[in-house]
Amino acid sequence: MKTLLWIQGLSCNGNTQSLLNAENPFFYEIFQKIKLIYHPSFSYRENLQTIIKKVKEEKIKINFLVVEGAVTSDKRFHKIGDYSVAQILEILKDRADYIIAAGNCASFGNIPATFPHNTDVKGVQYKFVQKEGFFPPDFKTRSGYPVINIPGCPMHPAWFTQTITALLEGKKVILDQFNRPKELFMYLPHDGCTRNEYFEWKVESEEFGHKEGCLFYNLGCRGPMTHAPCNKILWNRISSKTRAGMPCIGCTEFNFPLRENFFETKKNMGIPEEVPLGVSKRAYITITGVAKTLKNKRLMVKLEETD
Amino acid sequence: MSKIKKTKEERKKEIIKAACRLFAKKGYYNTTIPDIAEELGMSVGNLYNYFHSKEELAKYIMQYSSKLLGDEIRKINEENISTKEKIYKIVRKFFEIGQEQPELIEYFLRVFLSNREVFEEGCEGFLCVQEVVTELMLFLEEGARKGELRQQDFFPAFVTLMGPLGGMVFLQGENVLPKKPIEYSDELAENIWRALKAD
Numbered sequence A: 001m002k003t004l005l006w007i008q009g010l011s012c013n014g015n016t017q018s019l020l021n022a023e024n025p026f027f028y029e030i031f032q033k034i035k036l037i038y039h040p041s042f043s044y045r046e047n048l049q050t051i052i053k054k055v056k057e058e059k060i061k062i063n064f065l066v067v068e069g070a071v072t073s074d075k076r077f078h079k080i081g082d083y084s085v086a087q088i089l090e091i092l093k094d095r096a097d098y099i100i101a102a103g104n105c106a107s108f109g110n111i112p113a114t115f116p117h118n119t120d121v122k123g124v125q126y127k128f129v130q131k132e133g134f135f136p137p138d139f140k141t142r143s144g145y146p147v148i149n150i151p152g153c154p155m156h157p158a159w160f161t162q163t164i165t166a167l168l169e170g171k172k173v174i175l176d177q178f179n180r181p182k183e184l185f186m187y188l189p190h191d192g193c194t195r196n197e198y199f200e201w202k203v204e205s206e207e208f209g210h211k212e213g214c215l216f217y218n219l220g221c222r223g224p225m226t227h228a229p230c231n232k233i234l235w236n237r238i239s240s241k242t243r244a245g246m247p248c249i250g251c252t253e254f255n256f257p258l259r260e261n262f263f264e265t266k267k268n269m270g271i272p273e274e275v276p277l278g279v280s281k282r283a284y285i286t287i288t289g290v291a292k293t294l295k296n297k298r299l300m301v302k303l304e305e306t307d
Numbered sequence B: 001m002s003k004i005k006k007t008k009e010e011r012k013k014e015i016i017k018a019a020c021r022l023f024a025k026k027g028y029y030n031t032t033i034p035d036i037a038e039e040l041g042m043s044v045g046n047l048y049n050y051f052h053s054k055e056e057l058a059k060y061i062m063q064y065s066s067k068l069l070g071d072e073i074r075k076i077n078e079e080n081i082s083t084k085e086k087i088y089k090i091v092r093k094f095f096e097i098g099q100e101q102p103e104l105i106e107y108f109l110r111v112f113l114s115n116r117e118v119f120e121e122g123c124e125g126f127l128c129v130q131e132v133v134t135e136l137m138l139f140l141e142e143g144a145r146k147g148e149l150r151q152q153d154f155f156p157a158f159v160t161l162m163g164p165l166g167g168m169v170f171l172q173g174e175n176v177l178p179k180k181p182i183e184y185s186d187e188l189a190e191n192i193w194r195a196l197k198a199d
C-alpha cells in the first residue's frame, strides 16, 4: 500500500478542514487506499520526530509527501519538535515519490509570505511569481515531477483527491507553468459562472449577494483571469463564490493575496486595467462598447420579474 | 489606352465625398439619392448598387470616418512616445484630416450631430464610431496607468480631448477663424494636455 505523510508549515489548517469535506471519494475512502503515516490533526500513536527517525532508518517508505502551509527555516516562527519545517523538508525531499503542495501557502507563500518581519517565508518551490521557493527551480522528486501545486485558499478537496487518485493509478498529470495540474487549473471560475450572460451584455452588479449582474466591473471579480475550476467543480457540490454573489478573489493564483483591494476593479479613466485572459485590451474595449449599446431587456430587471 | 477601372472602394469614396458635400449644403432631408447621383454623373440605378438607401449611406459615412481617424490614432497609440507628445500628434492629425477631407468633419457636425433620428438604429451609442472611441479609451487608460494623466471618469476626459477639436472646426465652419485650424494645433494640444495631466 502506498503511503502518505502530511506536514504543516505556517498554515491555518484550512486545507485539512477542506479535505475533511471530500466526497466521492470521501476522506476515509482515500485513506483506505493510501496508508496515512502521519497527519498533525489525526495522528496520535507516533509523533513526527519518531516517524522521521524511522524514515531515515528506512523502516518507513514515503510515496506522497504533502505539505500544507508556507515554509520557513526560522524556528522562532515555526517549529515541530526540534525541527523547522525547512529541516523536515530537507530530510524528506529525496525520500518521497511525489511532493504535493496543498493550498496556496505551500504553493506560493500566500499570506504568511507577506509577513514583513520574516522574509524567509516561501512556498515549497515558488514564492509568488518567482521560482524562489524553498526548493530550487530545477528540483524534481524521484518520480520526475517537480512539486505539484494544488493552490486555493483553501484548495477544493476534489482538486486534491483527483490529483492523488490519478497519481495512485499511475496516470500522467500534466502541469501548467505554475506546476498546477492542467486538468483542473486550465479552467477559469468564469467558465460556468451563472453570470456569464450579464458579463456578455455588460450588466453589472452593484451589490454583493444579488442574483443579477456580473461582478467584474464594479466589484473586482477575478473570474476571467484566475485559473481554477470553481464553477465546474462546485464547492460542497452546491455553489461557488460567484454563484453566491461574491466576486472571485483569485485565490489559486501565484500573486494572491498581493492585490490591494479585493472588491475593486482597478480602473484608469474608468477603464479596467486588466482584461479577461486571451483578449487584447483593444478587442475587449471594442466588444464591450458594442455590448453596452445593445441593451438586453431581460437582464435589466430582477430575475423574479422576468417572464 | 484603356480607361483604368476604378475599384469599388474608390467609387464608394467618391460617393461619400459628394454625399457629404450635398448633405452639408442642403441638409440631410433635402438631399435625395438622385441629387447625389447627378452630382457624380452617375445613374441612380448604379448608385443603388453601392448603397441601398440614403440611410445606409449616411451610416456608412460615419463608419468610414471613424475608421479613418481611428486608424490614425491607433498608429499614434502604438508609438513609443510620451502621453503629452501623443496629444500633440492626435490634435494635429485631426486637423490634417479636416484639411484634406473637410467634408467628413462638416458631415459629422451638420448631419450626424443634428439628425440623430437617422442614426437611431444600427448606429446607436458608439456603434458607428467605435474605432475612434476604442483608440481614445486605450490612449486615456494608458496615460492614466502611466501616471501621466489624472485619474477621472472616461467621459469628462473624452470630451475634454474631443470637445475643443469639434469647437475649432465649428468656428471654421462659421467663417470666424482668422487662421486655419491646424495653425492652432499646438496651442490647443497644450490646453488639452494641461487640462488632463496629473499634477
Ligand code: SF4
Residues within 6 Å of the ligand: A189, A190, A191, A193, A194, A195, A196, A197, A199, A213, A214, A215, A216, A221, A222, A223, A224, A242, A247, A248
Ligand atoms: S461574476 Fe466574475 S466569473 Fe462570473 S461572469 Fe462575471 S466576471 Fe465572470
Ligand code: SF4
Residues within 6 Å of the ligand: A152, A153, A189, A226, A227, A228, A230, A240, A241, A242, A247, A248, A249, A250, A251, A252
Ligand atoms: S472562485 Fe476564485 S477566490 Fe473563490 S475559490 Fe475559486 S479561485 Fe478562489
